[in-house]
Amino acid sequence: MQSRAGFLLGSLSGLTVVAKNADFFGRALAQAPLSGLTGPTDDHVLVLVNLQGGNDGLNCVVPYSMPQYYKYRPTLGVAQSDVLRLNDEVGLNPNMKSFKAMFDRGQVAVIQGVGYPKPDHSHFRSQEIWQTADPEGYSGTGWIGRYLDAAGLPKANLFNAVAVSQVLPELFGSRTIDVPAIDGNLRGYGLASDRKAGGAAAFRSMLSDTTQPFDSPYLGKVAEIEANAQRGSEELPKLVDNYKTDAQYPATILGRSLALASQMIGSQIGTRVIYVTHGSFDTHTSQKPTQDRLLGQFSDAISAFYTDLASHGNDKRVLTMTFSEFGRRVAENASHGTDHGEAAPVFMIGGSVKGGVYANHPSLDDLDNGDVKYTTDFRSVYATVIEKWLGRSPQGIIAGSYPSLPIIAA
Amino acid sequence: MLATSSGSFRPAGTLDAATALLPYRGAWNTRGAAHLLRRAGFGGSPAEVSAFAAMSMDAAVDRLIHFPDTSQLEAAPELVQDTRRKELRAMGLTTEQIKMLGKAHLDNAVALMQWWIGRMIATPAPLQEKMTLFWHGHFTSAYEGKGITAQDILTQNQLYRSYALGNIRKLTLAVSHDPAMLKYLDNRDNRAKHPNENYARELMELFTLGIGNYTEQDVRESARAFTGYMLDDDDQFAFYARQHDDGSKTFLGKTGNFTGDDIVNIIFQQPAASQFFAKKLLEFYVYSDPEPQLVDALAWQLKKNYFELAPVMSVLLRSNVFHSERAYRALVKSPTEFVVGSYKLFSLPQAAVGKPILGAMTRMGQRLFYPPNVKGWDGGAAWINSGTLLTRENLASTLCANPQMMQTATWLTQNASLDPKTLSAHIVTQVLQGDISSASRAQLDAYLNGAGTSALGMLSGENFDERVRGAVYLAMATPAYQLS
Numbered sequence: 001m002q003s004r005a006g007f008l009l010g011s012l013s014g015l016t017v018v019a020k021n022a023d024f025f026g027r028a029l030a031q032a033p034l035s036g037l038t039g040p041t042d043d044h045v046l047v048l049v050n051l052q053g054g055n056d057g058l059n060c061v062v063p064y065s066m067p068q069y070y071k072y073r074p075t076l077g078v079a080q081s082d083v084l085r086l087n088d089e090v091g092l093n094p095n096m097k098s099f100k101a102m103f104d105r106g107q108v109a110v111i112q113g114v115g116y117p118k119p120d121h122s123h124f125r126s127q128e129i130w131q132t133a134d135p136e137g138y139s140g141t142g143w144i145g146r147y148l149d150a151a152g153l154p155k156a157n158l159f160n161a162v163a164v165s166q167v168l169p170e171l172f173g174s175r176t177i178d179v180p181a182i183d184g185n186l187r188g189y190g191l192a193s194d195r196k197a198g199g200a201a202a203f204r205s206m207l208s209d210t211t212q213p214f215d216s217p218y219l220g221k222v223a224e225i226e227a228n229a230q231r232g233s234e235e236l237p238k239l240v241d242n243y244k245t246d247a248q249y250p251a252t253i254l255g256r257s258l259a260l261a262s263q264m265i266g267s268q269i270g271t272r273v274i275y276v277t278h279g280s281f282d283t284h285t286s287q288k289p290t291q292d293r294l295l296g297q298f299s300d301a302i303s304a305f306y307t308d309l310a311s312h313g314n315d316k317r318v319l320t321m322t323f324s325e326f327g328r329r330v331a332e333n334a335s336h337g338t339d340h341g342e343a344a345p346v347f348m349i350g351g352s353v354k355g356g357v358y359a360n361h362p363s364l365d366d367l368d369n370g371d372v373k374y375t376t377d378f379r380s381v382y383a384t385v386i387e388k389w390l391g392r393s394p395q396g397i398i399a400g401s402y403p404s405l406p407i408i409a410a
Numbered sequence: 411m412l413a414t415s416s417g418s419f420r421p422a423g424t425l426d427a428a429t430a431l432l433p434y435r436g437a438w439n440t441r442g443a444a445h446l447l448r449r450a451g452f453g454g455s456p457a458e459v460s461a462f463a464a465m466s467m468d469a470a471v472d473r474l475i476h477f478p479d480t481s482q483l484e485a486a487p488e489l490v491q492d493t494r495r496k497e498l499r500a501m502g503l504t505t506e507q508i509k510m511l512g513k514a515h516l517d518n519a520v521a522l523m524q525w526w527i528g529r530m531i532a533t534p535a536p537l538q539e540k541m542t543l544f545w546h547g548h549f550t551s552a553y554e555g556k557g558i559t560a561q562d563i564l565t566q567n568q569l570y571r572s573y574a575l576g577n578i579r580k581l582t583l584a585v586s587h588d589p590a591m592l593k594y595l596d597n598r599d600n601r602a603k604h605p606n607e608n609y610a611r612e613l614m615e616l617f618t619l620g621i622g623n624y625t626e627q628d629v630r631e632s633a634r635a636f637t638g639y640m641l642d643d644d645d646q647f648a649f650y651a652r653q654h655d656d657g658s659k660t661f662l663g664k665t666g667n668f669t670g671d672d673i674v675n676i677i678f679q680q681p682a683a684s685q686f687f688a689k690k691l692l693e694f695y696v697y698s699d700p701e702p703q704l705v706d707a708l709a710w711q712l713k714k715n716y717f718e719l720a721p722v723m724s725v726l727l728r729s730n731v732f733h734s735e736r737a738y739r740a741l742v743k744s745p746t747e748f749v750v751g752s753y754k755l756f757s758l759p760q761a762a763v764g765k766p767i768l769g770a771m772t773r774m775g776q777r778l779f780y781p782p783n784v785k786g787w788d789g790g791a792a793w794i795n796s797g798t799l800l801t802r803e804n805l806a807s808t809l810c811a812n813p814q815m816m817q818t819a820t821w822l823t824q825n826a827s828l829d830p831k832t833l834s835a836h837i838v839t840q841v842l843q844g845d846i847s848s849a850s851r852a853q854l855d856a857y858l859n860g861a862g863t864s865a866l867g868m869l870s871g872e873n874f875d876e877r878v879r880g881a882v883y884l885a886m887a888t889p890a891y892q893l894s
Contacts, residue, residue: 217740229803
């Protein structure tokens, strides 16, 4: 048993830091509990899966009915007999069996040919465009960040949105809401010096002390976010601790990330948007083994995620959307890989989705310098999510006006 | 969260525009010297701060402005070949060989980062490196795609160093001939028959004038002027007359058979150019969202000096506004400032900047040579979110656990007191220049004292090492340490 008079503050690489802090501990305990921790169970949650590196859309949702596909893909083309058929035109990569089963249950909408005008082939820039929804400029805020600003979510809730990633993605760039970046197993989320004891609360007042002998326009913000960071990293593991599940997630980063997502969703901590990543899909050489493995992992992790959600009655309130910075060049290259391309399909997944295949598959006869041309502007997809799922007007969040897609069950 | 025009981070209080750029004649002490070293460099070791405080303010600024000889610093790293993969495939390399080259890219990136950060730590001319960082974030190019090689990036970095306090117009001309830039913004593909506007547009929008100070027609005309600014087979700048559109162009009200160089020279005749650079310099060196009158005053200095930066920075670093309470700790340290400043605080050798430190810099939001986009790093409030701040605190914890630290940071151990209050005062002075509240100070005292903790007890020679490391870590975790 640890005494309250002097408890471990953690260790700094072998040396133990101990503080006298009865006062601070008491103060820490007296902190008001996090508000916004219990939300109504019908609150919609959006989960974004970033297929990083540029997922080859043509070998993911295969246009097996188009002869040109096999001309452009002499070694990489997925054989007609292997394709998991969705309709008379396209089918899924054979490694996506569990995902195909979800499609068959009407839980998957495939939106074909999603992209934007004047496509950029740089990973950086195209990721930025997808995350900011600003192909023309550099808006400095993300499309989800602008939603968070507009939604008026309780600022005191530290988990309105969560990135399960090392670095906060640009899509969360917000003017008002601080979004934590957390790793899937919660290990790296927190103070290193606090890992052994959980006592860093003692220094909360020190880290977030705004009564400094100087004035700085940034002092309040730094102190507030320091407090958020420390408090959040202490609270989250406790908040999600009671969640139990029998779901079997694959032992992959994506599996772990979605398991944590399900835990947060099921713990009713008011989280509206969760971001996870999977990759890398940047398959310039020997694409097949890499993409096959990644798509199989994706399929199994998503399937486990919805099994888990359904067993807790959450599958209908969680919409999952994939995106990738671009698809890949139609013609395979000499290294059995594909280079950076343009449009690609987007998946919408969940118990509230109207399953099916949407929008036209891009023509393989009318290419843009070797790349498929987009048939659906990605901002149409975003506007749909904002309006039909998150219940806000896209105005002010997505610049311009884009038609809604009929992919959400009313 | 991000800074926005609606949420200004301009300091409270009022600017005295009439005296803002006049030389500061107020008190000069370690606090002021540390401020000057943080802004015009990356912070000083306690010894450097004392040495600067012992000079006059003018002498301290002179020391920073007139770069001493830096030839003894480590030479740039040997780079390995990192030709773009597309070209390699054309050469018929195997997948294995291509993978090796992917590794070469990463090795080069690490070598370049370690070299530059090491240089920031070791240099006797910190303002030279600080200005190089400023230009890197301004005239951005990234070591990512577009056939940009490590050598291109190193060449560009050396260009920014050589123009650190040089002439901004001449630097802009050099940038317009720089291989990394010609690749990054596609001007290598800008031909008379197929103009590519990317560089011409960003040159005005992000590099010199800002949006609203030119028209779309000016973009098109200047792109024509930059046609033929390309690269030869050795990736060196070459002007290809046959690819150049030598017809008449009308640009910002002037008409002639302009080249790209003419475009740059016309740009620097615009009043908006001096305003643009004045604002950017003030935001980097003084405080966010500077008042228009202050921008005007510094813009006038730029014009008066024909865009020579040394005399302008000389005025700025001596000025009342720079040394004012309003500017004090009014900026957020960039991750680079945080890392380099901490290394200097402990006098840790630059060789100790390993991959974990570089990884932490990425998580803090600043991976050198990989600016997030052509606009560079937003800075300010964009450096602050719970992920980046946790990384800062954890990095401080790692550095405080560095086995060498107690030897290299001699200020910690020489004539050290075992009286907790004296020791905490010393730490607070050296790490934070005394910028701590009495409440936090009391906590630090209590921590060092160990009073009431039966496990450890009073500060003693036995627990001195760990107690001091813990206290320094706590000082580095305070909000003040995140601010410059």
